[in-house]
Amino acid sequence: xxxxxxxxxxxxxxxxxxxxxxVFALSPMGLAVTMxxxxxxxxxxxxxxxxxxxxxxxxxxxxxxxxxxxxxxAAGPELLxxxxxxxxPWRRAWQNGRLSSRVHWIGDVQYESALPDRDQSGLLPRFExxxxxxxxxxxxxxxxxxxxxARDVIALAAAxxxxxxxxxxxxxxxxxxxxxxxxxxQGGQVFDRHWPGLPDWSDPTLGPALSPLAAAEHCAALVQIxxxxxxxxxxxxxxxxxxxxxxxxxxxxxxxxxxRALWRPLVPMEAAA
Numbered sequence: 717x718x719x720x721x722x723x724x725x726x727x728x729x730x731x732x733x734x735x736x737x738x739v740f741a742l743s744p745m746g747l748a749v750t751m752x753x754x755x756x757x758x759x760x761x762x763x764x765x766x767x768x769x770x771x772x773x774x775x776x777x778x779x780x781x782x783x784x785x786x787x788x789x790a791a792g793p794e795l796l797x798x799x800x801x802x803x804x805p806w807r808r809a810w811q812n813g814r815l816s817s818r819v820h821w822i823g824d825v826q827y828e829s830a831l832p833d834r835d836q837s838g839l840l841p842r843f844e845x846x847x848x849x850x851x852x853x854x855x856x857x858x859x860x861x862x863x864x865x866a867r868d869v870i871a872l873a874a875a876x877x878x879x880x881x882x883x884x885x886x887x888x889x890x891x892x893x894x895x896x897x898x899x900x901x902q903g904g905q906v907f908d909r910h911w912p913g914l915p916d917w918s919d920p921t922l923g924p925a926l927s928p929l930a931a932a933e934h935c936a937a938l939v940q941i942x943x944x945x946x947x948x949x950x951x952x953x954x955x956x957x958x959x960x961x962x963x964x965x966x967x968x969x970x971x972x973x974x975x976r977a978l979w980r981p982l983v984p985m986e987a988a989a
Contacts, residue, residue, distance in 0.1 A: 733881035735760040735872055737895055738768065738865035739784065740885045740936055742799035745928040747806055747815075749884075749936075752925035754818035758832050760872060760881075761821045764864035769810060771861070772803035783860025786897040822872065838951045839875055846871035846946060849971040866898040873941035874971070887937035887981040895939060896977060926982060936982045943975040 734757045736750050741761070753759050768775065768782065775782050779796035787795070809815040816830070822843050823829040829840065850867055851857045858864040869883050885895045929936055949971075 730879075731757045733758040733760060733876055733879055735762070735869045735876075735881060735883045737869050737883055737885035738762055738765050738862055739787065739799065739894065741765065741806065742768075742802040743886060743936075744798070744802070746802065747809060748928040749926060751809075751815065751818070752928065753884075756925050759819045760876075761819050762865040762868035762872065763822050763824075764858075764861050764868055765806075765821075767861045767864070768803055769807040772800070772807055775800045775803060775861075781860065782862045783858070783864075784862035784866075786863070786866065787894045788897060822868075838949075842875040842946065842949050842951075843871055845949060846874045846943075846971060853972060863898070866895060869895070870899070870941055870977075873939075874943040874946045874975070877941075877943065877947055881940070883939040883941070885937055885939055887935040893937040893939060893979055893981075896979065899977060929982065938980050938982060940978045941975070942978065943972060945971045945973050945975070 734753055736746070736753075736759060740746050741750060750759060750761075779793070779800040782796060782800065784796065806815070820830050820832055822831075822840060831839065847867060850871060858867050869885075873881050873883050883895065885893050887893055888896075926936075
């Protein structure tokens, strides 16, 4: 009997957005789930994932150079080595176009981005402001690829509001997903964190795409970022307008005031019983 998953994001005119976190993407079933989801949802990848692809040979030799200290006890040599081993198939799937033609991402500039809609010209500056504000609050700019990806998925989830967007990441062993540790900044707390979990979902809309999770070594979780202050940012900036405003202006706004991160593990119903 095929496993079913407690997931329902509702069926509407526009599919939900799923941001695939790097640590889930590089898990054993990450590529299979990402490809399957791309036919049922608007799938986004973090910008920093390209840096991982470009340096796959280095990270295969030195997986600890990828970063990910916020993964905690799970971030042992075995996990990081396994993630590094997944870089080559991801890179090949990306380069042959089978993956890159089915997913979305934000590049350094508008023309390097792959956006679902032509009218999303304001997404890039909103995303950059969210990144800058996170760096400011944490007093820390990510220097390694996994850390950059963690910041990017949180910022992107906030910037895509009010669309229905969820981050697909690794589940925690006995609590919140490891990604949530990244939200614990140095010298302060950005989020007044509240983890009630998401509603109990039971709709087959995305369930078949998640079926490879039944064979995965690590369970997955969904994280939803709710950042009301981000919704007040302009929606029609051009790249030139962002350049004129400058990142420094973004730091004066507390974009994470009142923000929440909700999470829920995704496990087969048979396993959860």
